[in-house]
Amino acid sequence: MKLAKRRALITGASQGFGLAVARTFVEEGADVMLCARGTEQLTRAQGEVAAYARGSARVLAMATDVSKPEDVQRLVETAFAEFGGLEILICNAGIYGPKGPVEDLSWAEWSQAIAINLMGTVLPCRGVLPYFKERKYGKILLLSGGGATKALPYLSAYAASKAAIVRFGETLAEEVHDMGIDVNAVAPGALNTRLLDEVLEAGPAKVGRAFYEQALRQKAQGGAPMERGASLCVFLASSAGDGITGKLISAVWDPWETLPEHLEDLKESDIYTLRRIVPRDRGKDWG
Numbered sequence: 001m002k003l004a005k006r007r008a009l010i011t012g013a014s015q016g017f018g019l020a021v022a023r024t025f026v027e028e029g030a031d032v033m034l035c036a037r038g039t040e041q042l043t044r045a046q047g048e049v050a051a052y053a054r055g056s057a058r059v060l061a062m063a064t065d066v067s068k069p070e071d072v073q074r075l076v077e078t079a080f081a082e083f084g085g086l087e088i089l090i091c092n093a094g095i096y097g098p099k100g101p102v103e104d105l106s107w108a109e110w111s112q113a114i115a116i117n118l119m120g121t122v123l124p125c126r127g128v129l130p131y132f133k134e135r136k137y138g139k140i141l142l143l144s145g146g147g148a149t150k151a152l153p154y155l156s157a158y159a160a161s162k163a164a165i166v167r168f169g170e171t172l173a174e175e176v177h178d179m180g181i182d183v184n185a186v187a188p189g190a191l192n193t194r195l196l197d198e199v200l201e202a203g204p205a206k207v208g209r210a211f212y213e214q215a216l217r218q219k220a221q222g223g224a225p226m227e228r229g230a231s232l233c234v235f236l237a238s239s240a241g242d243g244i245t246g247k248l249i250s251a252v253w254d255p256w257e258t259l260p261e262h263l264e265d266l267k268e269s270d271i272y273t274l275r276r277i278v279p280r281d282r283g284k285d286w287g
Contacts, residue, residue: 001029001055002234003234006030006031007032007085008025008088009086009088010022010032010034010035011092011120011124012091012094014036015036015041016191017191017230018034018092020226020227021229022045023230024230025233025234026052027052027053028234032057033078034059035062035075036064038063042061060082068123072120072127086128088141091120091124091125091140094158096155097161099207105156121168132179132181135180136180139182140172140184145158145187147161147162148185153211155207163274166248166274169246177245182243184244185247185248186251187250189252191224192223196215229252231251235256244259247266248273
């Protein structure tokens with residue numbers, strides 16, 4: 001088992017991709033602490049994940065609002081106390097937030113989306129870093145989304161927060177690169193989760209005709225397999241991913257299984273990072 005004797009904290013783990021990652025992790029032998037805001041759904045998820053556990057893997061759960069510093073601190077302290085330590089943090093909690101033209105949106109809802117998506121990623125990282133630094137080892141995985149690498153009209157809070165998460169991951173990776181801590185962003189692909197259902201429910205008037213029709217096609221075709229993204233998380237959280245850091249890696253499009261063969265290339269370049277495109281990158285001789 002690739003994650004035997006490893007201990008992981010997974011946010012947003014009561015449904016969707018977070019739940020799929022938790023199941024895969026316990027199948028690989030890891031102890032997992034699940035967190036989400038809804039107690040009832042979280043309890044069901046804990047039971048479901050426990051059914052997949054292999055070996056001595058333990059499954060714990062704690063209701064947490066990742067946008068609140070006191071909640072996150074209590075979560076991290078509980079996870080360390082129960083497991084005796086942590087090696088892995090997966091920041092998966094996220095919402096789309098309000099949908100529509102930015103000037104028409106509720107500012108409170110827009111701000112809440114930023115708080116959950118961005119602050120709810122940074123706060124758990126702040127919580128585990130002192131422990132990871134003390135051990136000189138740790139794996140931090142941040143969930144990216146479609147808004148990180150392209151514009152998402154009518155989903156401005158989501159797009160802005162997901163782009164910020166990727167740049168935060170690159171920045172944090174630079175801060176801790178000499179401390180045995182790897183930090184990466186994961187793009188799991190277009191998944192058929194509650195977020196897709198939200199888009200379909202909102203309709204083209206709120207999310208735009210193009211995005212709505214894309215969502216309809218995705219719903220019909222099944223979307224990207226969650227197992228692929230979960231396997232990438234296992235890879236990066238295991239010893240196989242040691243030394244890969246500061247990257248945004250696509251579960252669907254990138255040949256991540258072979259990345260250990262290219263560690264020097266990854267360390268010495270901006271491959272799999274967010275960077276500004278200049279005219280010469282597109283074959284232009286101006287600028």
